[in-house]
Amino acid sequence: xxxxxxxxxxxxxxxxxxxxxxxxxxxxxxxxxxxxxxxxxxxxxxxxxxxxxxxxxxxxxxxxxxxxxxxxxxxxxxxxxxxxxxxxxxxxxxxxxxxxxxxxxxxxxxxxxxxxxxxxxxxxxxxxxxxxxxxxxxxxxxxxxxxxxxxxxxxxxxxxxxxxxxxxxxxxxxxxxxxxxxxxxxxxxxxxxxxxxxxxxxxxxxxxxxxxxxxxxxxxxxxxxxxxxxxxxxxxxxxxxxxxxxxxxxxxxxxxxxxxxxxxxxxxxxxxxxxxxxxxxxxxxxxxxxxxxxxx
Amino acid sequence: xxxxxxxxxxxxxxxxxxxxxxxxxxxxxxxxxxxxxxxxxxxxxxxxxxxxxxxxxxxxxxxxxxxxxxxxxxxxxxxxxxxxxxxxxxxxxxxxxxxxxxxxxxxxxxxxxxxxxxxxxxxxxxxxxxxxxxxxxxxxxxxxxxxxxxxxxxxxxxxxxxxxxxxxxxxxxxxxxxxxxxxxxxxxxxxxxxxxxxxxxxxxxxxxxxxxxxxxxxxxxxxxxxxxxxxxxxxxxxxxxxxxxxxxxxxxxxxxxxxxxxxxxxxxxxxxxxxxxxxxxx
Numbered sequence: 239x240x241x242x243x244x245x246x247x248x249x250x251x252x253x254x255x256x257x258x259x260x261x262x263x264x265x266x267x268x269x270x271x272x273x274x275x276x277x278x279x280x281x282x283x284x285x286x287x288x289x290x291x292x293x294x295x296x297x298x299x300x301x302x303x304x305x306x307x308x309x310x311x312x313x314x315x316x317x318x319x320x321x322x323x324x325x326x327x328x329x330x331x332x333x334x335x336x337x338x339x340x341x342x343x344x345x346x347x348x349x350x351x352x353x354x355x356x357x358x359x360x361x362x363x364x365x366x367x368x369x370x371x372x373x374x375x376x377x378x379x380x381x382x383x384x385x386x387x388x389x390x391x392x393x394x395x396x397x398x399x400x401x402x403x404x405x406x407x408x409x410x411x412x413x414x415x416x417x418x419x420x421x422x423x424x425x426x427x428x429x430x431x432x433x434x435x436x437x438x439x440x441x442x443x444x445x446x447x448x449x450x451x452x453x454x455x456x457x458x459x460x461x462x463x464x465x466x467x468x469x470x471x472x473x474x475x476x477x478x479x480x481x482x483x484x485x486x487x488x489x490x491x492x493x494x495x496x497x498x499x500x501x502x503x504x505x506x507x508x509x510x511x512x513x514x515x516x517x518x519x520x521x522x523x524x525x526x527x528x529x530x531x532x533x534x
Numbered sequence: 535x536x537x538x539x540x541x542x543x544x545x546x547x548x549x550x551x552x553x554x555x556x557x558x559x560x561x562x563x564x565x566x567x568x569x570x571x572x573x574x575x576x577x578x579x580x581x582x583x584x585x586x587x588x589x590x591x592x593x594x595x596x597x598x599x600x601x602x603x604x605x606x607x608x609x610x611x612x613x614x615x616x617x618x619x620x621x622x623x624x625x626x627x628x629x630x631x632x633x634x635x636x637x638x639x640x641x642x643x644x645x646x647x648x649x650x651x652x653x654x655x656x657x658x659x660x661x662x663x664x665x666x667x668x669x670x671x672x673x674x675x676x677x678x679x680x681x682x683x684x685x686x687x688x689x690x691x692x693x694x695x696x697x698x699x700x701x702x703x704x705x706x707x708x709x710x711x712x713x714x715x716x717x718x719x720x721x722x723x724x725x726x727x728x729x730x731x732x733x734x735x736x737x738x739x740x741x742x743x744x745x746x747x748x749x750x751x752x753x754x755x756x757x758x759x760x761x762x763x764x765x766x767x768x769x770x771x772x773x774x775x776x777x778x779x780x781x782x783x784x785x786x787x788x789x790x791x792x793x794x795x796x797x798x799x800x801x802x803x804x805x806x807x808x809x810x811x812x813x814x815x816x
Contacts (some may be wrong), residue, residue: 240559243639246636246637246638247638247715248642249636249637250632250636250637250638251632251638253628253629253631253632253636254628254629254632254633254644256624256628256629257625257626257628257629257688257692258624258629258644260625260652260681260684260688261687261689262686262690263666263683263685264663264666264681264682264686265651265656265659265685265686265688265689267662267666268659268660268661268662268665268666269659269662270662271661271666272658272659272662273571275661275662283567284665284668289565289673290649322806331551331554331555332555335547335548335550336548336551336552336555337544337548338548338704341552342605343802345559345667347798347802348559348562349559349562349565350798350802351562352562354742354746354749354794354795354798355746355794356745356746356764356769356790356791356794357746357748357749357764358748358764358767358768358790359767359787359790359791360785361771362767362771362787363565363566363569364689365771366569366572366780367565367569369759375565400708401685405563438547438800447564456553463653463655465654466559467655467656467657467658468657470748470749474768485542488657488658491658491661492753495660495661496660496661496752501661501664501665504661505661505662508658508659508661511658512658514660515654515655519650519653519654522653523650523653
């Protein structure tokens with residue numbers, strides 16, 4: 239019996255070893271290092287010199303910190319609300335109202351285009367669209383609609399631009415998840431409601447939304463996690479500017495560590511975000527466990 | 535399409551919905567078309583030209599800079615994408631199979647860490663990863679970026695493929711074992727064919743993310759000796775100074791996006807399915 243178990247272990251760990259090596263060396267180890275670095279003065283010279291909680295003290299003394307926190311909250315909250323609402327709208331449109339699957343899928347495919355556009359190209363697309371000159375596409379429309387002077391959109395409304403750009407890339411994921419959930423609602427629930435004389439709005443509110451409750455919670459949490467930690471779109475369009483107007487928490491960690499080579503300080507900023515992320519992960523895990531239980 | 539038996543008012547609603555969706559999709563498509571049109575037409579006169587594509591084979595002069603042809607960046611991107619995709623798929627299939635089907639000591643711990651790592655955003659650990667690469671002496675190399683890229687994506691794809699493996703009826707595997715396969719041959723000859731949709735889905739995600747990856751190259755490579763398409767394009771379009779004019783950039787972007795678009799239209803359906811099993815996955 240003992241030998242049998244040992245053989246089984248050997249076999250399993252043969253399959254698992256590449257995975258475990260990669261994860262240990264390039265996931266777990268960096269995680270430990272990041273936390274350790276947060277308590278050091280590590281810079282481009284890479285000398286480990288511990289300085290206790292100094293980095294964290296520095297974060298809270300920095301006058302920009304409060305602005306960055308406000309920016310992050312605003313960015314995440316606004317984007318998440320619009321993302322979920324639009325996800326629901328597009329999912330219901332393309333699956334419930336448009337019953338023809340081919341048409342529905344075509345629209346969903348078009349919604350996916352911003353998501354699959356490489357970030358480097360996607361950001362330039364926005365910069366080009368919002369060019370400050372008369373020939374910029376957005377300005378051409380603005381002038382044609384009665385604007386008097388070309389607007390420098392990115393400089394004047396950096397936050398709106400960043401949110402719109404992020405929003406467009408995040409719609410596709412939630413829409414596909416919601417729309418497969420809508421599809422799995424039994425057709426006779428809709429029929430029964432129609433026989434009872436329910437209007438479309440009532441069907442959406444009383445049948446579709448309650449059925450999607452779990453999915454909505456999940457997508458909200460999942461996208462929040464993504465928005466808190468993904469900074470590539472912002473980095474490429476405004477790079478946190480002008481000034482710190484669009485700097486968010488994750489981006490500031492990147493700036494401190496990789497642009498200013500203050501690795502210790504950047505790691506400390508990262509660690510604080512990791513704490514928030516961990517809380518979110520616990521909530522997600524709890525939500526999923528509850529859903530599993532309720533499904534039996 | 536099969537006979538439409540729905541009442542007329544419902545079809546009317548469908549038509550309205552289609553119209554609304556078309557109206558909403560037009561701006562997006564319009565912006566993309568107008569942008570990429572720049573690649574083929576001269577700015578002022580509007581004459582057709584292929585001049586913007588000269589970067590494909592010869593150095594071009596933009597302002598005060600000479601830009602090298604795209605060849606090396608293209609090769610690097612292909613190497614990066616191919617190696618990281620293949621490794622990611624093979625490694626996650628092996629691990630996913632073991633976690634779905636085998637009994638061994640430590641299974642609970644590994645499964646638990648897989649579930650948590652899948653939710654954990656690995657980009658927050660790049661500072662630590664940078665240090666590990668430096669210690670291993672592979673900072674600033676394509677190899678270094680490849681191994682980090684694989685590691686960061688492994689939890690996600692292992693999780694997806696594990697669910698596919700769990701879905702295979704145990705009887706099929708047992709009958710393969712009875713018919714004289716051992717674990718290895720059963721895995722390679724029988725089981726792997728049952729999860730082809732899963733493999734297709736994780737390969738597609740791996741491909742897409744590797745091909746368009748910018749962040750890792752930006753953070754882990756400090757010189758311009760190892761350009762990939764993402765950094766090659768980025769150098770020409772810094773926020774402060776747009777070096778390339780939009781015609782040249784659109785032409786480059788088109789070359790860069792072509793494989794993604796082709797892939798997308800071939801695999802759109804699986805992409806959606808993978809999207810769902812990847813996210814909802816309980």
